[in-house]
């Protein structure tokens with residue numbers, strides 16, 4: 017790097033200096049410095065290795081980028097901030113393909129904005145991942161023959177920190193491997209000191225505002241993790257179950273009975289009422305009477321309830337079990353029914369609870385301490401023997417499972433902490449409705465709004481040890497009675513959680529003395545906060561809040577949040593609520609929601625299916641840039657991504673193609689260069705500059721619209737087909753004569769265009785673009801900090817592009833003819849050409865040299881009448897006619913077969929596309945660009961059919 021050469025400067029087109037990116041960079045930075053920077057042209061003088069070896073390139077450059085501080089966003093940077101906060105991966109995490117997609121997209125945005133001159137900040141960090149991390153360390157303890165209970169809380173938490181220090185955060189290294197250009201000097205962890213302070217501050221303020229409360233409620237309980245879960249931490253799975261129809265005899269008339277249906281007969285022991293519909297003529301007269309609850313000595317009331325009972329479905333009578341079912345809990349509230357908890361926190365039948373429920377002794381003895389599932393057949397048996405089971409039938413139902421350990425969750429009555437969410441949700445709904453936050457793709461907006469309008473209070477307490485401990489304390493004197501009761505509870509570790517009657521004192525620190533009794537002894541609430549509580553503060557806590565830091569002033573609100581749909585409610589919605597509440601402003605302007613990555617067949621990737629694509633393995637095998645480009649190219653809005661390994665292989669080939677182009681260019685740069693305005697350059701140069709210009713525009717527009725797939729497609733089409741296949745081929749003859757004016761100008765164009773291509777490509781393929789860029793004549797130290805290409809009017813040459821279209825058509829037709837005649841690639845033949853319109857003919861005349869070179873033919877432009885009468889295969893496409901000399905031992909019969917075969921294939925393909933386009937389902941649902949692509953393809957096929965038809969006639973004539 018940095019070796020001055022004798023090559024001429026003035027390498028970059030004027031537009032480069034005038035681009036908005038440059039203007040931003042110029043800002044307060046000295047103009048002179050920028051210029052000075054550009055007066056010296058660097059070139060490594062180094063040639064590229066024969067093949068591209070990603071591994072050798074990637075590590076090296078990543079280290080340099082970090083060492084030089086290119087990813088750091090200084091407060092003094094004059095550019096407008098562009099900020100992204102990373103969705104913090106779990107500290108237990110390891111990079112999976114979803115992370116790879118998520119972070120590739122973020123890195124594309126950040127690198128692109130950085131090159132545009134914005135003060136681009138990507139804040140990295142990790143989440144402490146409460147339950148997930150606790151589970152990992154608990155498993156380790158089990159292996160060691162220990163347990164967290166044996167260690168005790170304090171030692172256990174120490175052990176988790178030790179684990180984090182040693183093996184946590186693998187994923188950070190993997191993100192670096194992916195090329196993520198995060199500002200590592202600002203890396204945060206949701207449990208670090210600053211973020212913990214933010215958590216306490218938010219908790220206390222919400223409590224003081226009456227938005228956090230403690231109460232005995234029914235929550236989702238995981239009997240394995242022994243903790244409450246929020247509604248969205250429960251996964252519902254369709255399962256085969258049974259519906260049990262049970263007779264409940266009337267207390268005053270045992271011969272008459274109501275039949276209730278339930279999927280969980282064991283919960284009937286906790287029933288405290290039966291509901292019928294108040295408008296049901298069969299039963300409404302029974303409202304106010306009582307039934308005798310089977311297997312117990314209790315009589316429970318019949319109530320009228322139009323919410324719980326649906327007239328159209330079921331038996332017309334519904335049991336109410338307020339302590340074990342969410343709907344019943346609400347019904348219990350409506351009718352002021354007692355809550356009878358008959359399970360304990362392990363979801364076993366609790367002897368105490370069974371006693372309170374007045375369960376017949378024989379039954380209670382048999383089922384006590386059994387898990388609910390095992391108790392079910394025994395209860396069923398008991399009902400059967402008393403002739404109270406009317407029938408059972410198969411029944412499909414959604415079973416709730418813990419999202420961490422897949423254990424069936426149990427609705428469980430316990431004192432928990434909640435966030436009163438409606439007052440926070442209202443402003444968050446408004447922010448999306450009035451466009452202060454834009455959700456991309458827009459179609460997800462309704463999902464967000466629907467969920468937010470129907471939002472339920474958020475259960476934020478978790479009965480685990482790893483996490484932010486709830487800043488609430490209980491005075492041991494004032495709560496003596498409750499504490500004695502808790503001490504006798506079956507589970508001492510949960511003691512304080514179960515103090516339903518205890519009065520908490522909430523504060524930023526432990527209270528000095530009890531405001532009621534002035535005593536100074538307290539115990540802290542044993543619960544920790546839901547992991548998502550701290551990540552909800554991520555956009556401002558990472559920037560220093562509650563301190564009013566310069567970072568916070570400069571970078572909040574952030575610009576874009578990139579996330580998967582799966583955490584829209586867990587995380588995104590909560591960040592919006594918290595941001596609006598505590599910063600009085602939205603946390604981000606745009607939320608970009610990407611699709612989920614599935615396997616090639618569209619199946620969810622899972623270990624059990626063995627269809628996981630491991631990004632680390634892919635990077636190892638194909639290179640990081642190939643993986644990144646694949647993911648970007650598939651990131652179309654709102655759909656699942658079907659990832660096939662061949663795609664990645666294809667983009668590895670793309671990287672190789674770019675590499676080979678670079679080698680070709682470097683080998684041809686030897687010699688003087690001359691800079692003249694584009695209009696004075698050779699035809700091929702004018703054309704490629706114009707095409708590049710359009711590609712710059714298209715890529716930039718696509719990025720503005722978060723269409724990474726389209727941006728990737730424009731890059732791919734341009735580089736592979738136009739640049740490598742056409743342009744580099746077209747200029748070969750003129751480069752032969754090194755000192756010609758044409759060669760000098762073309763060499764200059766080569767440098768300008770290829771250097772620009774590297775910058776255009778850099779956000780997608782950072783490693784190969786840097787490696788190549790460094791070997792080309794360039795200005796500056798690294799491509800990372802170079803301006804992103806901006807479209808320039810000066811490069812625009814529409815006329816040249818239309819001329820090229822004619823050239824392309826003739827060359828393609830010539831090649832088709834050659835292959836029909838089975839000519840070897842090296843064979844030079846004679847070709848004839850003519851056009852019906854004079855302008856096209858004129859173009860052909862101008863471009864004869866290119867025609868000859870690309871078509872491997874001596875070209876004669878003559879009216880058809882002057883072509884040889886025999887042995888010329890005539891091909892007609894639109895206004896152009898091309899003739900190929902039939903010479904040597906051409907087998908006309910075989911040529912005719914090839915034509916027919918091709919026509920058949922084309923006809924089939926045309927039919928298939930016509931069918932699709934005729935299908936309204938397809939045209940209505942497919943994105944417009946896909947429909948347009950299909951139409952284009954059909955058009956091309958029809959043109960080719962025309963050409964094949966004409967050659968078929970020709971060949972038949974020749975054979976007769």
Ligand SMILES: [Zn+2]
Pocket residue numbers: 238239240241242418419420421422423
């Ligand atoms: Zn669990």
Ligand SMILES: [Zn+2]
Pocket residue numbers: 491492493494495530531532533534535
């Ligand atoms: Zn007290």
